[in-house]
Amino acid sequence: MxxxxxxxxxxxxxxxxxxxxxxxxxxxxxxxxxxxxxxxxxxxxxxxxxxxxxxxxxxxxxxxxxxxxxxxxxxxxxxxxxxxxxxxxxxxxxxxxxxxxxxxxxxxxxxxxxxxxxxxxxxxxxxxxxxxxxxxxxxxxxxxxxxxxxxxxxxxxxxxxxxxxxxxxxxxxxxxxxxxxxxxxxxxxxxxxxxxxxxxxxxxxxxxxxxxxxxxxxxxxxxxxxxxxxxxxxxxxxxxxxYDTDVFDKKELSSVENNKEQKENVEDLQTTLTLILEHLNQNKLYLKSDYTIFELSKDLQLSQRLVSDTINQVMGKNFSDLMNDFRIEESKIILLEKSKDLTIDAIAELSGFKSRATFYRVFKDKTNLTPAQYVKTFNSVS
The missing domain is CATH 1.20.1070 (Rhopdopsin 7-helix transmembrane proteins)
Incomplete structure (x- = not known):
C-alpha cells in the first residue's frame, strides 16, 4: 500500500x-x-x-x-x-x-x-x-x-x-x-x-x-x-x-367530568371535605410526591369514590389539583425563605413535586408568574 x-x-x-x-x-x-x-x-x-x-x-x-x-x-x-x-x-x-x-x-x-x-x-x-x-x-x-x-x-x-x-x-x-x-x-x-x-x-x-x-x-x-x-x-x-414532566393519571384528570351527574348530600360532602383537608394539612401529605387518592381514602377509611366526589363537587377540582394547590403554597414559603440556598430541583422536591418541569408549569398556571418572578415581585412589594 x-x-x-x-x-x-x-x-x-x-x-x-x-x-x-x-x-x-x-x-x-x-x-x-x-x-x-x-x-x-x-x-x-x-x-x-x-x-x-x-x-x-x-x-x-x-x-x-x-x-x-x-x-x-x-x-x-x-x-x-x-x-x-x-x-x-x-x-x-x-x-x-x-x-x-x-x-x-x-x-x-x-x-x-x-x-x-x-x-x-x-x-x-x-x-x-x-x-x-x-x-x-x-x-x-x-x-x-x-x-x-x-x-x-x-x-x-x-x-x-x-x-x-x-x-x-x-x-x-x-x-x-x-x-x-x-x-x-x-x-x-x-x-x-x-x-x-x-x-x-x-x-x-x-x-x-x-x-x-x-x-x-x-x-x-x-x-x-x-x-x-x-x-x-x-x-x-x-x-x-x-427533565421529564410529571404524568398525571388520565382517569384522575377526567374525574370531574365523570362525576358531574353524581349528587351527594351537601352536608355530608362538606363534613367529608373537612376531614380530607384536615388530614392533608395536619400530616402534610401533599409533600409526598407519590401520595394517591387511594392512599387518602384508605387513611380516612372512606371509599375512593366518596373522596373523589367530595373534592369534585364541593371544590370543583380533582385530587391532583387539590394536592398541587397545597404544594404551591408550600413552595411559596420555601421560595421566600430559602431560595438563595436551594436549587429549583430541591424546592420542587421539598414542595412535593416530582420534577422541576412540573413545578414550573403548575406554579405558572396557579400564579401567572415563574418562581423567580414571584420572589422578585414579593421582594419589591415588601
Missing amino acids: NDLTELKLLVIFSLLAAANLMVLFLILFFKKNNTLVNKVLGLLVFIPSVVLIINPLLYLEYFSEYLVFIFLGSSTTFLFGPLLLFYIYLVQGNNYQFKRKHLIHFFPVFIVTIYGIYINLQSKEFIHENYLRIVSGEDLVTNIIYLAQIIHFAIYITWSIRKVNRMKTKKYISIADKTNYKWLRFFVTRLLYLNILILIVYVVQMSFFPNYIMYSDLLATPLVSSCFYPIMVYKSFTNKVT
Whole structure:
C-alpha cells in the first residue's frame, strides 16, 4: 500500500467519524420538543466534528490558498470550554441571562478568527509559505494557538469540575440534584481523561515518531471521538428523568367530568371535605410526591369514590389539583425563605413535586408568574 492510498484511507476514516458526530449534532439540536440543554450538548458534539473535517482537508492541501479555514477550525475549539460550562449551568437547573461580561469567554475565538482573515489577505507567496510552515509544525503562531488551546481547556475543565463538586455543598440535595451530580461528574471526568489520552498520544508521537503524526490526527483522534461522544449522548438520555414532566393519571384528570351527574348530600360532602383537608394539612401529605387518592381514602377509611366526589363537587377540582394547590403554597414559603440556598430541583422536591418541569408549569398556571418572578415581585412589594 503506497503512501497516497494510505492517506486516502485515513482521510475517509476521519470524515466518516466526523459524519457520525454530525448526525448526533443534528439529532440533538433539531429534534422536536427540544430543550436548550440538548442543543448545547449538540454543539459540544459539533465542535470535535469540525476538527475531524479540518484535519484531513489540511493533509490533502485543500487549504493551501485559504488559510482562513484552518484558523476558523482552530477558533471553534475555543468555544468548547464556555459551552461545557454553559451545559453544566443548565443541567443544574439555572436560568441563563446574557450579560456583556460573558463576551470575554469568546475573546480567543475573535482573536484567532481575525488573525486568520489577516493572513488570508496577504500575497499568495506569503500564504503558501505560511501553509508549508503550518503543515511542517514550524509556524510559531499556530504552535502558540495549539498551546493556548491546551491551557484554555485545562482552565475550563478545572472550572467545570469545581462547579460540579459545589453541588454537594448544598444544605439539601434533591433526588434530581443527585442524579445530575452523578451524570455531570461522570461526563467532565471522562472528558478530562479523553483529552489527557489524546495529549499523551500526541506528545509520544511528536517525541519519538514525528513522521507519523498524521496517524494521531486522522486515526487516533477520530477513533476515540467517534466512540466517546455517542456514549456520552446515550448516557445523557439515560439521565432524562431529570427533565421529564410529571404524568398525571388520565382517569384522575377526567374525574370531574365523570362525576358531574353524581349528587351527594351537601352536608355530608362538606363534613367529608373537612376531614380530607384536615388530614392533608395536619400530616402534610401533599409533600409526598407519590401520595394517591387511594392512599387518602384508605387513611380516612372512606371509599375512593366518596373522596373523589367530595373534592369534585364541593371544590370543583380533582385530587391532583387539590394536592398541587397545597404544594404551591408550600413552595411559596420555601421560595421566600430559602431560595438563595436551594436549587429549583430541591424546592420542587421539598414542595412535593416530582420534577422541576412540573413545578414550573403548575406554579405558572396557579400564579401567572415563574418562581423567580414571584420572589422578585414579593421582594419589591415588601
